[in-house]
Amino acid sequence: MMRRSNLLLVDGDLRRRAAISHCLSGSGLHVEPFEDVRELYSRWPSDGVLLVHDSDSAIADLITHMSQTGDWLPIIAFAEAPATSRIVEAVLQGAVDYLVWPFEDAQVIESMAVAEERARSVAGAKLREAVARSRVERLTRREREVLAGVAGGLSNRLIGEKLAISPRTVEIHRANMLNKMGANHTSEAIRIAIEASLVN
Structure with a gap:
């Protein structure tokens, strides 16, 4: 029915x-x-x-x-x-x-x-993909790079080394990224990134 x-x-x-x-x-x-x-x-x-x-x-x-x-x-x-x-x-x-x-x-x-x-x-x-893409589009280039690092399982220190920024700067970008995406935690941000086809 x-x-x-x-x-x-x-x-x-x-x-x-x-x-x-x-x-x-x-x-x-x-x-x-x-x-x-x-x-x-x-x-x-x-x-x-x-x-x-x-x-x-x-x-x-x-x-x-x-x-x-x-x-x-x-x-x-x-x-x-x-x-x-x-x-x-x-x-x-x-x-x-x-x-x-x-x-x-x-x-x-x-x-x-x-x-x-x-x-x-x-x-x-x-x-879901369209919604996820619209959320990811709110991010700056650097925030997307941090998101890709997080989705890849890297720590703040390793993301910082890869991007040549300090772990503290990574934390700031990470907090901004979660806020802009409307994500309460990292796993939710990773799910959004997957739905947006940003990561496999």
């Missing part, structure tokens, strides 16, 4: 939003309409599946937002008569499925099941 029954509809076209809401009214899904991604950001839900009209940079903007916040929701993109290249681009950006409007409620329910399953596997892994 599918866990998510909330469908978060993001579409700038009022008539199409109304038509989709009407189409899904008897499906048992709770449809919450949003005019654009900015409105969605201001009332970010704790759960659900996003059904997003593939216009402008909506998909890319949502993926960036979720990467920065760590709040992941699976995205189903849709459009009227989309070009194949547009579908491919949306999926590469992170959409887990793509529908062509007009669609039936059964298609949406099936797509939500697919989205839920993929969100648990591939999409979740991609998001």
Whole structure:
């Protein structure tokens, strides 16, 4: 049985939003309409599946937002008569499925099941990597070097020797690194570095 029954509809076209809401009214899904991604950001839900009209940079903007916040929701993109290249681009950006409007409620329910399953596997892994990368990007070059040393199992003294700085300076960089990454301890920083593909 599918866990998510909330469908978060993001579409700038009022008539199409109304038509989709009407189409899904008897499906048992709770449809919450949003005019654009900015409105969605201001009332970010704790759960659900996003059904997003593939216009402008909506998909890319949502993926960036979720990467920065760590709040992941699976995205189903849709459009009227989309070009194949547009579908491919949306999926590469992170959409887990793509529908062509007009669609039936059964298609949406099936797509939500697919989205839920993929969100648990591939999409979740991609998001973790994106979140980890955004955390690592906050670090200075020197802090990244210290992180690489820590991940390599080196002590502060050995990292200092390798980088030609004092162990005390390594400690300062290490503390700054943990703070910027939002990590409470070294093992968490190493996990983030692995997820960001910074270390193997």
